Amino acid sequence: xxxxxxxxxxxxxxxxSALLAQAEAPAPGTVIFAVRDGETIVREATGFADVELRTPxxxxxxxxxxxxxxxxxxxxxLKLAADGKLALADPLTKYVSGFPETITLEHLxxxxxxxxxxxxxxxYHAALRQEATVDEIVALIRATPLEFEPGTKYAxxxxxxxxLGAVIENVSGESYASYLKKAVLDxxxxxxxxxxxxxxxxxxxxxxxxxxxNGVRNATIFSPSRAFSVxxxxxxxxxxxxxNEYAAANLQRAFTPSKLSSYGYGWFISDLEGARVIEHxxxxxxxxxxxxxxxxxxxxxxxWSNDAHRTxxxxxxxxxxxxQLLGKPYEPKAIALPAEALQRFVxxxxxxxxAERRVTLEGGKLFVARTGGRRSEIVxxxxxxxxxxxxxxxxxFLDGNVMVLRNRNTELDRAIRSAE
Numbered sequence: 001x002x003x004x005x006x007x008x009x010x011x012x013x014x015x016x017s018a019l020l021a022q023a024e025a026p027a028p029g030t031v032i033f034a035v036r037d038g039e040t041i042v043r044e045a046t047g048f049a050d051v052e053l054r055t056p057x058x059x060x061x062x063x064x065x066x067x068x069x070x071x072x073x074x075x076x077x078l079k080l081a082a083d084g085k086l087a088l089a090d091p092l093t094k095y096v097s098g099f100p101e102t103i104t105l106e107h108l109x110x111x112x113x114x115x116x117x118x119x120x121x122x123x124y125h126a127a128l129r130q131e132a133t134v135d136e137i138v139a140l141i142r143a144t145p146l147e148f149e150p151g152t153k154y155a156x157x158x159x160x161x162x163x164l165g166a167v168i169e170n171v172s173g174e175s176y177a178s179y180l181k182k183a184v185l186d187x188x189x190x191x192x193x194x195x196x197x198x199x200x201x202x203x204x205x206x207x208x209x210x211x212x213x214n215g216v217r218n219a220t221i222f223s224p225s226r227a228f229s230v231x232x233x234x235x236x237x238x239x240x241x242x243x244n245e246y247a248a249a250n251l252q253r254a255f256t257p258s259k260l261s262s263y264g265y266g267w268f269i270s271d272l273e274g275a276r277v278i279e280h281x282x283x284x285x286x287x288x289x290x291x292x293x294x295x296x297x298x299x300x301x302x303x304w305s306n307d308a309h310r311t312x313x314x315x316x317x318x319x320x321x322x323x324q325l326l327g328k329p330y331e332p333k334a335i336a337l338p339a340e341a342l343q344r345f346v347x348x349x350x351x352x353x354x355a356e357r358r359v360t361l362e363g364g365k366l367f368v369a370r371t372g373g374r375r376s377e378i379v380x381x382x383x384x385x386x387x388x389x390x391x392x393x394x395x396x397f398l399d400g401n402v403m404v405l406r407n408r409n410t411e412l413d414r415a416i417r418s419a420e
Contacts, residue, residue: 008048027216028209028307029057032235032317035300036325043237049206049306051216061206062234063304064196064224066282069233070161071247072184072193074109074254076168076176076265079183085171095167098142102150105167108160109265110258112151115159116144129221134166134176134228154261158230161266165229176229188246193235197223205234208286211309219286219308231284237302244293244300248278272319273328281315283308290314292322299325312390319392328409332387332394337380342366349403349415357403357415368395 029047034040049057080086087182088106092113099115107113118124118141141159148155165176172179177195185193194202198221208219212245224232235243247254254265255278262269270277272294279292282304289304290313301321303314323330342361349357356371366386369375378386378395388392394413396404405413 007032026051026054028305028310030305030307030310030314030317031057031059031061031237031301032064032321033059033241033300033302034321034325035241035298037298041325042318042321043192047305047307050210050225057206057306058204059309060236060238061204062192062202062236063206063306064208064231064284064287065233065235065240065289066227066231066284067158068235068240068280068282068289069227069231071254071266071280072180072233073161073168073229075163075184075247075251076180077105077109077164078251078253078265080168082173085335086167092163092167095170096138096163099163100150104150105164107150107162110154110261110263112158112258112260113155113157113160114146114148114150114153114155115141115157115163116147117157118144118159120328124226124302127228127365129223131223131225133225134162134169137162137226137228138166152260152347154258154263156263162228168229189242190235190239192239193233193243196227196232196234198223200289202234203237206306208284208306208308210286211307216307222285227284240291240302241300244278244291247388248295250291258405272322273326275326277322279315279318287393288314290318292370294322294326297326301325316390316392330392332379332381334379334387335381337383339364341383344400345397348418350418351413351415353413355413355415356418357405359403 005349026048028051029045029049031045033043043059044060045057047348049055050060081088086105088104088109090105091101092105092108093101103113103115112346118137121140123140123146133378141163168179169176198236209216211217254267255269257269258265265281267278270279274295275294277292277294279290282289286308287304287306288308288310291302293300299322301318303318305314320330339361345366346359346361348361358369360367366378367375376388378388380386385394385396392408394406396406401417403415404411
């Protein structure tokens with residue numbers, strides 16, 4: 001344990017300091033859990049589970065998983081397929097009527113169905129606190145036109161996994177919660193994972209928080225029925241570790257990305273310094289989380305917070321920790337540049353897609369803001385290269401007139417300075 005604590009303090013001193021500062025505020029907290037080769041590297045909680053009562057957050061507490069729920073929904077669909085109750089090539093309308101014949105269950109699993117995002121529908125937002133039936137939300141989705149022809153594009157949408165939840169209920173003849181427990185949670189040995197509820201007394205459940213201009217506030221009251229098979233689960237980091245171990249051994253089919261994206265069935269599949277990463281985040285009122293595993297290296301990382309607007313975000317912390325565990329740390333080094341050296345980068349840059357970014361110099365610091373967006377400081381690490389704090393994004397200025405935006409080693413965009 002001493003070795004694990006030393007590693008945490010040495011490698012994540014800045015992150016730990018930020019978390020401790022939050023705890024002294026008081027403020028919501030964060031749980032960080034990492035395992036490598038069966039050894040727990042860190043399992044720490046800081047901050048408060050209940051800010052008003054100043055109840056300390058513990059690493060074993062339950063939190064809303066948000067979209068991490070989707071991988072459980074995908075597993076339930078795969079179980080029904082394995083039992084011969086359905087086929088992934090089946091049209092959705094075979095199980096949920098009123099949708100185009102061209103939408104298959106696999107399209108829903110891979111976010112290639114073209115169904116409209118139900119959380120963007122005004123009627124949905126008008127009644128967030130109210131319980132909603134599955135049929136009511138399905139009707140909202142059914143009433144909106146497709147955004148593209150199924151199977152031709154990728155567009156992440158909660159609607160796809162809500163419809164899969166309806167399929168699970170209609171095929172199994174049980175509630176989503178009942179079938180999930182019997183077919184997925186119990187076989188995986190998950191004793192803490194369960195559906196959320198506004199009214200039930202649930203021991204060890206952390207409260208969720210948001211932020212506004214005045215600071216921390218209680219999260220928007222949100223009926224879990226509206227998240228359902230999309231984001232309606234509660235879990236703990238320990239259960240999510242067991243779940244990822246179970247999935248790695250039993251759900252390899254879910255880890256193959258579709259032809260149109262890096263999304264498999266309920267997981268994103270990516271590359272991190274040559275290692276295959278299987279991951280997903282979750283954002284829901286009051287909570288934000290990110291879970292990843294690198295099966296070939298026996299690495300698991302989970303980061304969650306009951307502060308929905310936590311900075312740095314869990315995906316950044318989790319990925320940075322994974323890089324440390326891979327022996328390839330991400331630690332950009334800041335340098336100081338005089339104002340006259342920074343001034344030469346000031347201007348408006350426009351990419352081929354039409355996106356514009358405005359670079360400004362204020363108080364001896366350089367800032368970038370996309371048109372209509374929030375400005376962000378960029379910190380110099382060489383004479384022409386800068387990084388965004390608490391992010392893997394970086395900017396390089398070529399010949400003073402070209403701005404290249406990268407996410408670590410991947411170029412995301414290239415923009416040319418406009419004539420002022």
